[in-house]
Amino acid sequence: MSALLEADGIVSGYGEVEILHGVSISVAAGEMIAVIGPNGAGKSTLLKAVFGLIPCAAGTVRFDGIDITNQSPDRIVAQGMSYVPQTENVFPSLSINENLEMGGFIRRERLQERLEHVYGIFPDLAHRRGDSGGKLSGGQRQMLALARALMLEPRLLMLDEPSASLSPKMVESLFQKIDEINRAGTAVLLVEQNAKEALSLSDRAYVLATGENRLDGDAKTMLESEDVARLYLGD
Numbered sequence: 390m391s392a393l394l395e396a397d398g399i400v401s402g403y404g405e406v407e408i409l410h411g412v413s414i415s416v417a418a419g420e421m422i423a424v425i426g427p428n429g430a431g432k433s434t435l436l437k438a439v440f441g442l443i444p445c446a447a448g449t450v451r452f453d454g455i456d457i458t459n460q461s462p463d464r465i466v467a468q469g470m471s472y473v474p475q476t477e478n479v480f481p482s483l484s485i486n487e488n489l490e491m492g493g494f495i496r497r498e499r500l501q502e503r504l505e506h507v508y509g510i511f512p513d514l515a516h517r518r519g520d521s522g523g524k525l526s527g528g529q530r531q532m533l534a535l536a537r538a539l540m541l542e543p544r545l546l547m548l549d550e551p552s553a554s555l556s557p558k559m560v561e562s563l564f565q566k567i568d569e570i571n572r573a574g575t576a577v578l579l580v581e582q583n584a585k586e587a588l589s590l591s592d593r594a595y596v597l598a599t600g601e602n603r604l605d606g607d608a609k610t611m612l613e614s615e616d617v618a619r620l621y622l623g624d
C-alpha cells in the first residue's frame with residue numbers, strides 16, 4: 390500500500406524547544422486516520438509541521454510520493470492537502486459565500502461548480518450564504534471551516550479538533566459530515582479529544598504522547614482495548 394501522506398521521523402517544535410522527537414504517521418488514499426493522545430502531546434504541532442507552518446529540523450514529509458518537507462503551506466495546498474486549524478478557521482467579517490470563495494481561490498477554474506458542490510454537502514450553509522461568518526454558532530462555524538477546506542477538492546483533509554467546545558448534538562452531526570466526506574473518497578487525518586467517536590469512525594489510529602509515537606493500529610481494535618480505554622479514553 391503506497392501512502393498518500395507519509396511523515397517519517399518528524400522532529401519539530403517552536404524555536405529552540407523541541408516538541409516532536411521523531412514522529413511517524415502515514416495515511417493511505419481514502420483512509421480515515423485518528424490521532425489521539427493527552428493534551429500537550431504534540432498533535433497540533435504535528436499537523437503544523439506536516440503542513441509547513443513550522444519547520445521540521447529532521448524527518449521527511451512525503452505527499453503522494455513527493456518530498457514536501459518544509460515547503461510553504463500555499464505550495465502544499467496546491468498539491469491537494471487542506472488543513473483546518475482548531476480556531477480562527479473562518480473570516481468572521483466575510484459572508485459564508487465569500488469565505489468559500491476565499492477557500493477556493495487558488496484554483497480559478499470551475500469555481501461556481503465547486504461552490505455548488507460544497508453547498509450540496511452543506512445545505513444549511515447554502516440557505517444562509519449571505520450571512521457573515523461572525524454570526525454563526527460554534528458548530529456552524531466548524532461546518533463552514535470544513536466546507537472552506539473542501540473548496541480545493543483536497544485528496545487529504547487534516548482537521549485539528551473540529552469538535553472542540555461543540556454540544557454533543559453538534560459533535561454528532563459534524564462527525565457525520567466528516568464520515569460522509571471520507572466515504573466520498575477524501576482521506577482524512579483527524580486530531581481529536583473525542584477519542585471514542587474519532588476511533589469509531591476511523592480505519593486506523595495513532596496515539597501520541599510527549600512528542601512520540603506511543604501506539605498505533607486498527608481503530609476498532611484500539612476502541613476495544615482495555616489499556617487504551619484506561620489510558621486514553623477516560624474510562
Ligand SMILES: Nc1ncnc2c1ncn2[C@@H]1O[C@H](COP(=O)(O)OP(=O)(O)O)[C@@H](O)[C@H]1O
Pocket residue numbers: 403406408426427428429430431432433434435
Ligand atoms: N506556539 C507555541 N510556542 C511554544 N510552544 C508551543 C506552541 N504551541 C504549542 N506549544 C507547546 O508544544 C507542546 C505540544 O502542544 P500541542 O501540539 O498543541 O499539543 P496537543 O495538540 O497534543 O494538545 C505543548 O507543551 C505546548 O505548550
Ligand SMILES: [Mg+2]
Pocket residue numbers: 432433434549550
Ligand atoms: Mg492541539
